[in-house]
Amino acid sequence: MNIASSRPAIRTTCAYCGVGCGVLATPDGAGGLTIAGDPEHPANFGRLCVKGAALGETVGTKGRLLAPRIQDREATWDQALDLVAQRFSETIAAHGPDSVGFYVSGQMLTEDYYVANKLMKGFIGSANIDTNSRLCMASSVAGHRRAFGTDTVPGLYEDLELADAVILTGSNLAWCHPVLYQRLAAAKAARPEMRIVVIDPRRTATCDIADLHLPLAPGSDAVLFNWLLSLSPLSPFCAEHVSGLDEAMAAAGQVDVRETGLDFGLLRQFLAIWQQTDKVVTVYSQGINQSDSGSDKVNAILNCHLATGRIGRPGMGPFSVTGQPNAMGGREVGGLANMLACHLELENPTHRAAVRDFWAAPGMAERPGLKAVDMFRAVEDGRIKALWIICTNPAVLMPEADRVARAIAGCDFVVVSDMFATTDTARLAHVLLPATGWGEKDGTVTNSERRISRQRRLLPPAGQARDDWRILADVAVRMGWPDAFGWQGPAEVFGEYAALSGVAGDLGSDFDISAHAGIDAAGYEALQPFLWPQSARRQGGRFFGAGRFHTPDGKARMLAVQPRLPEPAPDALPFRLNTGRIRDQWHTMTRTGLAPRLSRHLAEPFLEIHPEDAVRLGLAPATLAEVENPAGRAILRVLVTDRVRPGHPFAPMHWTGETGPSGRVDALVPGLTDPVSGQPALKSAAVAIRPFAARWFAYAVAAQDFRPDCDYWARATLPGGMQTEMAGAAMPGDWVQWAQALFGQSEAPIVVQDARRGTLRLVFLRQGRLQAALFVAPEPVGLSRSHVAAALAGECAPTLLAGQPGGDQPDEGALVCACFGVGVNTILRGIAGQGLMTVEAIGAALRAGSNCGSCRPELRALISAHACRVAAE
CATH class of the missing domain: 3.40.228.10 (Dimethylsulfoxide Reductase, domain 2)
Known part of the structure; x- marks a missing residue:
């Protein structure tokens, strides 16, 4: 009998973008999950993208922070929470409430967000709480x-x-x-x-x-x-x-x-x-x-x-459309530094008084706090002396990321709540608090269409991890407010929040979910996705069709917009760098990086640059480019394409000090912000670009984690270990010794070297199993990465050192369809040999493009390119 199939599926919500897809998750009894789309959820009706479909591959305890740490030493929860409460209380007493700050995240659940805002704005008495949603919406x-x-x-x-x-x-x-x-x-x-x-x-x-x-x-x-x-x-x-x-x-x-x-x-x-x-x-x-x-x-x-x-x-x-799973929920609880909960206004005395009275708050904030960029400037210059960062990685994703990292490192007291101790930000903390992650958390999120859905606990917390709302409440109790933060579970937090929304509704707020104010634990567990508002006044639906707006005169306001075009790029920094996301990764990859198939589409940081620019700069495809400005520097793989405009290259935002130190592109983004919203300009950094003078390139795989010491490297998870792309300007003196140190191997490897071509290939074997392999060349290494990577998960093929499969094992090529693991060469063979000249035909024969559909544009491009080649012959 299949044990997993006998377990009931649990309805929950995806952890990624703001679409808010419903998920059916089935625990397998061994710490894993089977994932499917929820056909009854009105956001997705059963559809999932490849990231959502791979959620089951990202749970587990590998690499997790499993206990609190103080100054890198394991501590008890009481020790850690006592210290956090003590240091924040002492800082406030000595320097006032604005000397502390919280920086939180659109990936927190609404209950977590609510507690953080209640603590900071109503009890600490400062609005210095902002969120990484400031960067996106x-x-x-x-x-x-x-x-x-x-x-x-x-x-x-x-x-x-x-x-x-x-x-x-x-x-x-x-x-x-x-x-x-x-x-x-x-x-x-x-x-x-x-x-x-x-x-x-x-x-x-x-x-x-x-x-x-x-x-x-x-x-x-x-x-x-x-x-x-x-x-x-x-x-x-x-x-x-x-x-x-x-x-x-x-x-x-x-x-x-x-x-x-x-x-x-x-x-x-x-x-x-x-x-x-x-x-x-x-x-x-x-x-x-x-x-x-x-x-x-x-x-x-x-x-x-x-x-x-x-x-x-x-x-x-x-x-x-919002970028994070609960960016909307954060907006609804007043998660931004210039807002109050339930769409009330921080600067409105009537609204402040209503929230203060509802909370019985002793020290209500009376003015907006510092927005994200300004908050880290205040950390830098010492105005903020105690900082709590929750569920986000500002040392990578903030503009001027290097400057932000230095500011955090110089702060008097830094607390980080996270699932992992190894993020760029967590490494800078004085106190690390282990938080539950998706699959372990219990609460609600709101998607881009105002639909509130439940995220349900599917698995027990990893180690000693606790929910963010619980951690915040425990600190608040220690700071002297036990009555206001004495909830026993997230249902009570949600019920209080719903009741506050009724107060807001009485004041004219559109956000009112007071129909759920009396919810109990059973009702909360059974809560179905719903559109707000949900109250005696109104039930869901669209807004503004009848012409009633939330302004003093009830009318919408059109603004006289005076467009401001970007300043011309200076001669020394002639390119404008656009940044953004790629298909199969999420934020800084702390979760998606755990799923091997999500790294097979685009496995390293890259610079997408127009052919005219590439020719002028002397950048060949697959070589490396050095991108620089006064804020920072990055080294990125060159991708030459006419999909971008001349002068406007693109680079993805996902790589970190853990996965690709030279690919931290937000280090290049200046702290320039919109004067109204405080949102940074993340898509127009002025940069200079030049070829990176690499003397060697390499590709390596190993069964164990490894981190090279060289100018460029980017790593990704494989089914049986790790892979890393590398390059350097200085040549190691002895490649064998360098490889032994890199992989932690003491035995001698098998070596194949071609001095004339400047190539070297070596493998470490143990009892016929591949432990590690290194392929070095003076130019970007050409080999079948899927073939080499597969050797980690199975028997070592005789053709491993050749870097290509044998004639009876066709090379599948670079991954196109991550849902079903279909490579470009497999698709091209199907197009040319089987006449698969439509996306539907490819899907029927090879399955590519038949699930989430994200690769369908690439499939059409391959079909079109083949048709053009045939027509030209």
């Missing part, structure tokens, strides 16, 4: 509040399927929100007359389903939407329910659309779609938000929808 918050009077997403996911035109701007939906992309792709397939427009300087995978791609000049988004506004058909809705139209139109009429760099033919097509289609949804994400004028870009989009009345009705409206 603060400009959307600011835009919503300026236009609607509240931070409210008007529409629902189903609007993507009901619309007749969908505009995607600053959003690579195919890679960053794959399940929403698949919903949209399915709607397009069912109704081919639906128009899809992608506005993005890059030609991303999302363009695969687009009828129109507008590769606008980076930073010119507000120019484009102001131009669109100036030619928009005005709606009676606008005259009745919107203020500021005349000023907004006057500003819109002043733009020069040529600044977008777009061909007038493309502009006319875009305008025709906008003018002739009533049901339009505009989806926007980080490409809009992550700018020093992101708030204005958001309002330029909102202006267009308000002027035409395309808001709050089926199939129409602006739609902000």
Whole structure:
């Protein structure tokens, strides 16, 4: 009997992006999980992307922080919590409440977020609590509040399927929100007359389903939407329910659309779609938000929808999609330094008094706290003397990451709550607190369409790990507030939060889930996904369709947006570096990096650069580029492609000191922020680029973890161990000794060396099993990485040193479909040999592209390239 199959599946929610997919997780009884999409969850209806599907491969205790640590020594929970409470209390007593700060995360559950904000804003008495969500959606918050009077997403996911035109701007939906992309792709397939427009300087995978791609000049988004506004058909809705139209139109009429760099033919097509289609949804994400004028870009989009009345009705409206699983929940509990819980305003005395009275708070914060960039500046100059970082890695992901790391290292007292002790940030802590992770936590999250879902505990906590809300509450009790933080479980926290939302609802807040104020543990356990609001006043649905907004006069506000284009790059730093995510990884890979198949698509940090730039700089494909500016330096693998614009290369954000020290690209990003939202400009760093003069390149695998000491390295998990790409400017004196030290091997390896070509290959075997292998060359190493890596998990093949499989073992090539492990060579053989000339045919024969669909754009590109080659022959 299959024990796992006899266990009931548990309904929970994915740990990754803001889509908020439902997951069916089945514990196997041995610490593992079987994962499937939940067909009943209204966010995904059973679909999962490859990251979500691989969640079961990321649980376990390997590498986990299993007990508290003080100054790198294991401690008891009482010792650690007593010290945290003592140091924070002493710092506040000596220097005031603004001398401490919390930096938290959109990956925390709502209950965790609520407790952190209650402690900081209501009891410590400072608003110095901010979140890594500041880096991804603060400009959307600011835009919503300026236009609607509240931070409210008007529409629902189903609007993507009901619309007749969908505009995607600053959003690579195919890679960053794959399940929403698949919903949209399915709607397009069912109704081919639906128009899809992608506005993005890059030609991303999302363009695969687009009828129109507008590769606008980076930073010119507000120019484009102001131009669109100036030619928009005005709606009676606008005259009745919107203020500021005349000023907004006057500003819109002043733009020069040529600044977008777009061909007038493309502009006319875009305008025709906008003018002739009533049901339009505009989806926007980080490409809009992550700018020093992101708030204005958001309002330029909102202006267009308000002027035409395309808001709050089926199939129409602006739609902000969030990057983190609970970025929305953080916004709802007031997780940003300038907000109160339940969409109340920190600077409104009536709102402050209501929250203070509800909490019976002794020291309510009265003014906004420090936003993320300013918070770490305050750490740097000593204004913040005690810092608590929870569930995030600012030493990697903050702008000026090297400067931030130095600031944390110099802080008087740093607490880090995390699952791992080895993150770049955790290594800087005085006190490390082991936190539960996905699968061990119990609480709620809110997705991008305002749907609250449960994350349920599936596995016991690893070691002594505790939930974040519990850790925060235990410290609060020790600081003298036992009555206010005496919950026994997350259901009680949620119930209190729901009750506070009723108070907010009485004050006119749109966020009101007071229908759940009396929830008990059984009701909480059975809680089904629901859209807020949920109260006696209102149940779910869309917002603003009837023209009622949360402003003093009840009208929406259009803003006169004055576009600010990026400053020209200085001669010494002639490139503008765009940063972002890749398909199969998440943030700094502390979780996704544990799943071997998620590293097979793109396994190392890279620089995507236009062919013209590559030729001018002397950068050959697969070589290394050195990227530098006054803030920092990175070394990245060169990927030459015309998907990016000349002068505007792209690099992913995921690599860290643990996985690729020279790939920490946020070290290059300056601390330039939007003056309204405080969101950093993460997509326009001015940099210089030059070839990195590597004397050698190498690829290595080993059954044990290993870390080289060389200029460039990037590692990834394999089924039987680790792989690492390496390069250096200095040649080791003795490669055998270097390899023995690298792999911790004392025996002599088998060595094959070609002095004429400058190549060396060596392997360490033990009882016929591969322990480690190293392949060295004076240029990027060419071999079948999948073949070499496979030797770690099975018998060592005779062709291992050749680096290629034998003739009876075709090389599958680089991974394309991570869901089913299908490589590019397998797909190309299917196209050429089996005539698989559609994505559907490839899926039927090879399974590639038949699950999450994220690789379908790559499959179409391979089919197209083959067709072009055949036509040219």
